[in-house]
Amino acid sequence: MAGSAEPAAPPLPRGAEPQEPVTVLVEDLEVRYRPPSTDAEALGAMGPARRAAYRALGRWPRVEVRALDGVSLRAHAGESIGVLGANGSGKSTLLRSVAGLEPPTSGTVLARSQPVLLGVNAALVPALSGERNVILGCLAMGMTRSQARDALEGVVELSGIGQAIHRPMRTYSSGMASRLRFAISAAARPDILLIDEALGTGDAAFKERSEAVIAQMLAAAGTVFLVSHAAQTVEETCTRAIWLMRGRVVADGPAPEVAADYRRWSWAVSQDQPERAESVLTEARLRWRPDREARAPETARSPKEAG
Numbered sequence: 017m018a019g020s021a022e023p024a025a026p027p028l029p030r031g032a033e034p035q036e037p038v039t040v041l042v043e044d045l046e047v048r049y050r051p052p053s054t055d056a057e058a059l060g061a062m063g064p065a066r067r068a069a070y071r072a073l074g075r076w077p078r079v080e081v082r083a084l085d086g087v088s089l090r091a092h093a094g095e096s097i098g099v100l101g102a103n104g105s106g107k108s109t110l111l112r113s114v115a116g117l118e119p120p121t122s123g124t125v126l127a128r129s130q131p132v133l134l135g136v137n138a139a140l141v142p143a144l145s146g147e148r149n150v151i152l153g154c155l156a157m158g159m160t161r162s163q164a165r166d167a168l169e170g171v172v173e174l175s176g177i178g179q180a181i182h183r184p185m186r187t188y189s190s191g192m193a194s195r196l197r198f199a200i201s202a203a204a205r206p207d208i209l210l211i212d213e214a215l216g217t218g219d220a221a222f223k224e225r226s227e228a229v230i231a232q233m234l235a236a237a238g239t240v241f242l243v244s245h246a247a248q249t250v251e252e253t254c255t256r257a258i259w260l261m262r263g264r265v266v267a268d269g270p271a272p273e274v275a276a277d278y279r280r281w282s283w284a285v286s287q288d289q290p291e292r293a294e295s296v297l298t299e300a301r302l303r304w305r306p307d308r309e310a311r312a313p314e315t316a317r318s319p320k321e322a323g
């Protein structure tokens with residue numbers, strides 16, 4: 017993080033939980049992976065016969081990664097929730113789980129309607145033009161062919177990629193592709209939209225347009241989740257922020273305050289001040305105790321059933 021002065025501590029938490037209906041409920045969610053690891057220690061921990069068998073087969077032992085380790089949250093209509101955290105803290109796994117794309121190892125994920133995960137639900141084909149992909153993406157999100165055709169102009173306008181819409185998507189920069197995916201996802205006007213980093217890839221005009229779309233969705237009582245490394249994006253776009261670390265919720269509260277705590281922690285880490293970072297973390301945990309008493313939304317279905 018730039019600058020050398022430590023950011024100021026945020027004021028104490030205020031306000032109670034919103035009264036609006038619950039749209040997403042996550043309760044004690046655990047997602048574990050067992051990837052193969054070349055770590056010599058994992059191999060060394062085996063008995064000699066097993067180690068020899070692994071070597072003979074050219075296999076590596078599997079280790080357990082706890083991507084999410086007991087996450088609970090309740091999202092409400094009209095909330096835009098920023099998910100903050102360092103690399104590997106579990107942000108994308110949380111979004112994939114809410115979208116119903118990641119089976120929980122244990123715990124519960126319920127949603128009022130099928131969440132749309134930006135960039136995954138829209139099955140785009142690199143060899144086809146942006147235009148053809150808009151149609152495909154809209155069809156993939158359940159729109160009819162004529163609804164998709166009607167949506168085309170608005171999608172192109174929101175994405176701001178102009179004449180490039182007629183070129184194959186494989187020729188797009190990653191920012192252009194992200195903007196188009198965002199615009200396609202927004203066209204379906206989903207009740208629950210999950211965005212993984214895409215808003216950071218646009219210029220100021222795109223940012224303004226995408227923020228307007230998010231505001232419209234929230235006004236229609238939807239819920240937006242936005243994953244970002246950037247505390248500033250979350251501060252500017254979200255009403256609430258959740259800070260994840262090693263698959264656990266460190267803080268869950270109003271976006272400006274939680275983002276400020278995250279910023280102070282990132283600053284201490286970047287200044288190589290582990291004790292300071294630890295004390296910011298402890299303060300944040302005390303300040304923003306994650307809610308553990310989640311209740312199911314009345315009309316909730318699991319994400320794969322919903323929609």
Ligand SMILES: Nc1ncnc2c1ncn2[C@@H]1O[C@H](COP(=O)(O)OP(=O)(O)OP(=O)(O)O)[C@@H](O)[C@H]1O
Nearest residue numbers: 049051081083101102103104105106107108109110
């Ligand atoms: N398919 C997978 N197989 C094994 N491990 C995985 C898999 N997907 C994620 N992980 C691990 O789970 C942890 C959380 O990953 P995740 O992608 O959710 O983090 P993230 O906070 O989104 O990271 P980033 O900010 O770098 O995108 C990491 O340790 C990652 O290596």
